Amino acid sequence: MKKQLIFLAFHFSLASYIQAQTFTISGFVQDAETKERLISANVYDNKTLKGTYTNNFGYFSISFNKGDSMDIAFSYISYEKQVIPFIIKGNIFLNINLKAGNKLKELLVTGNNDNIEKRTEMSVIEIPIKQIKSLPLLMGEADAMRAFQLMPGIQSGKEGSSGIYVRGGSPDQNLFLLDDVPLYYVSHIGGFISTFDVDAINNIKLYKGGFPARFGGRLSSVVDIRMKDGDMNHRRYSYTLGLLSSKLSFEGPIKKDTSSYFISLRRCNLDLITRPVSLLANNYNAWGGYNFYDLNIKLNRKLSDKSRLFFSFYSGRDKIFINAWDVSSANATEYKYKFKSNIKWGNLMGNVRFNHIFNTKLFCNLTLSFTKFFYSTAISSDKIDKIASSTLQKESLIFNSGVHDYFAKFDFDYYPNYNNKIKFGADAIYHTFLPGISSFKESGSNTSMTDTTSGSGNIYADELNLYIEDELKISKKFSANIGFHSSVYIVNDAKFPAIQPRVSLNYLLTDNLSVKGSYAEMKQYIHLLSNSGAGLPTDLWMPATNKLAPENSKQVAVGIAQTIMFKSPIEWSIESFYKLMDNQIEYKEGTSFLTGNQNWENKVEINGHGKIYGVEFLIQKKEGVFTGWVGYTLSKNTRQFDKINNGIEYPYKYDRRHDLSLVANYQINEKISLSGSWVFSTGDAITLAQYQYPVFAFEATNSTVVNLFEYAQIYNGRNSSRMPSYHRLDLGVTFTKIKKKGVRTWNFSIYNVYNRQNPYFLYYKKNNSGEIKLYQLSLFPFIPSVSYSFKF
């Protein structure tokens, strides 16, 4: 560690020396019309292709020697490139306004600093929001996570789920950052759609390996999501009506060019149907249903050219509710019974961020935030004397569990010279885990008062993180991102320190072909106990403790990438990776969320190991009238626990040897666009009975006592069988029309066009002829959907 500090001190001294020889061009790149800051926009010299890209706040800084003459290009996907000539005489600060481009016009691209082979980072996926919206929809709902599932190295879980399994990791190993703040629960309707409303997102980026040092806390991926800031110049409104949900968003300036707001609300439509239907079905004695909502609010204000303040807020909640009542008579008295049940779960997140540019080379961001995941059940029943109007008995049962965190975080971007881009920072997190607490209250005029509370109390933990990374250009052809993420986690009397090295390397073999490599160690101080795979709120988040050590991973990846220049560039890449994970947890054999009525710590097997390796292939066209990609992953994913499967390594349930996605969008004209996707994957690994034999069993029925024969099943090992292969075709068409007052969009989609019956669950059953057969239950047949949106 001492050596590393000396190296860093030397590095900074050298950077300061070089600084004296250069001047800097810095500023922000933003949308010309809305002034929305553009993240990862390219800034480069058109002649030499020397360049950089904007950070998460649209800021860039690039140094040149005094007297240099250059044409600085500013570009961003789907925007018109802007080129400005400069002769460097001093520091320059500017705001660049890029205009959204015409998708129908094929742009001649001769070279770009942002091409995949030029980027130091690897294993990163960025899908433009426009492209996510143009994919075929399920139930009229565009979903970013569902779009990512179509990329190599990222798999879906069970059919219909928006959960992601990145390079063989489980869903809890994904870090979802919304404006720099983690969200714990990112699904609605048991994983059917994600909580991220694409209308509220400015940019979304997924890291599946080669993690930069600024990220930490999860093993398998980082999903960095940035909410829209809001239009600084014009008020805009939009609404969308879908089968599953309806959305409304509005944005605009609070004070023109100084401050703006963005508000979006999405609400599930299901309860609008279930409320009246359940009321009718229960003779007007009960009604219930399910709904969810997502509310995103963003405010931002320019305090000066160098300072800006942001406020972000997210609230999302799912709710299942039942209300029932009944009237009965006894002993000449009429009683009314009321029953009410509410189950709620969701996230609450808020943050305040302050950006400040100290000088052209130093950008700082301070974040203060909180995030909360909650799950609660409240059940109450009242017995009321209708004549006397008095409550005779009142009972209530409340169960609460969740996690809340408070954060304070500093991030600095330091641009000492052209060859170095240094990021460093620190954060402190105060975690509160509530594993589950119940309270029961009973009161009334004819019963004694009861008030009891039981369950596990709060668990508190502190986490401190420090990081430093340098994206350095070692030579014209060789670049690297080298960093360390250091963390310490303190829970009860246990302390878990860790230093996690991170390295990404990129070497240009030719002007448009590079080889890449990366190594990353990650640490995760939280476990998710889940066996449904459906992303239900009953999944239990638990802190690392002395008994359950933090999870670790080590991942190495190598790859090759190239951009081939046609009218629009086509990127292709091949990456292979090898990932090892330690301290994994799993339910004990036969145990599940519902069974094995014990403390959660006694239900799990600990010290498990995961091993995942594979090769990913991606060819992608991002611009032009025809866009899309082909992604293919060949991988193997195993787990090993001493007390599961007799200690023998076994396939993970989502071990899929082959995973192929074909995605295409075609813009016929300005009004009509077509989209389609086809996916194919090896069937999931399952533990399926293959053979059987008779055993003694005692029947729990009132029969004569005999030792009856039942049948034990032989599985030949955990997950030793395979479900049939999964494949599905989705198609969509979008009609866009410019009306007098705005833009109207209709989307028609078909999920599972050829009605493939993909298996969800397998079981044996005797048929009518007395033969035992293996049956499969399938979900989601051919599903057409429609959505309508209007923007004005």
Add this chain to the structure above:
Amino acid sequence: MNNKKIIIFFFPFLLSSCIKESEIKIPSIKSKLVVNSLFTPDSSFTVYVNHTTKVYDTSKTYIDNATVQLFSNGGLIETIISMGNGLYKSNFYPTANTEYEVKVKANSYDDVEAINYIPQKVQIQDAYWVIKGTDEYGDPIHETTVIFNDPPDEENYYEVILLQRIDSSHYIYYGNYTEQPINDPAILAEGDWDYKPTTFFFSDNLFNGKQYSLKIPGGGGSFDNDSTSVNGTYAVLKTVSKEYYLFRKYWTRHYFNQNNDQHLDDPLTLLFLGEPIEMYTNVQNGYGIFAGYSQAMKKLKYISK
């Protein structure tokens, strides 16, 4: 209860689902011998011999031409003869604390063998039932107490069942109690109640060498409570070998998580079903169970609160 409501939402998806015969081909593996024998000093030795079959194979599995040999202390006691339908019955009565070994050979199958013993019987000191209260429908809730002294300084395993004697030679098994709550520490510590066990099995971990009062649901209802009658409800305390205990424990969890349609109408259980687990066996090179037990029986008294 609460989670059931969560699953209400999933019903529409299940309703829109479809079921068809699966196209999965089950790989062929060599069939193995299956030996089942639970032996006790109260009965002569019986052994069932079968072979494994594919899950959907409904043909007979018994083997009547096997050579079944019973050994004790290394010496052959008897070659047991077939009674047909896979049953091999001896006239030999085993005794407690003696180790027995069975060796079975049959045609093309691999030879199998298993060893076990019968633990010493533990007597029931007292057994009675009470009415604890009434349930939500106003029906009485019964609780049975079985008191016994656990031998010190040794691991002991037990199984308790309740029987109703209906005449001199017939008993009715008293079951269906797993829907009722249980508070007995020894049963709870096993962690098996959610898997709907059909008997009560437990170890002496919590009361080694002490007297224990096992409290279990059931015991009364419509049974004959006349203390002078031989008919009535009986508690049976089986002192079982560790292999017998593991067989019962694994079977309960194995059966609950099997790949069959038993949970198909219960989406809650279906969604949260645990991973299937292999069944326990102590038969070398084959499958089945070869385990001993001894048992004590006592008629339950009714005690009014």
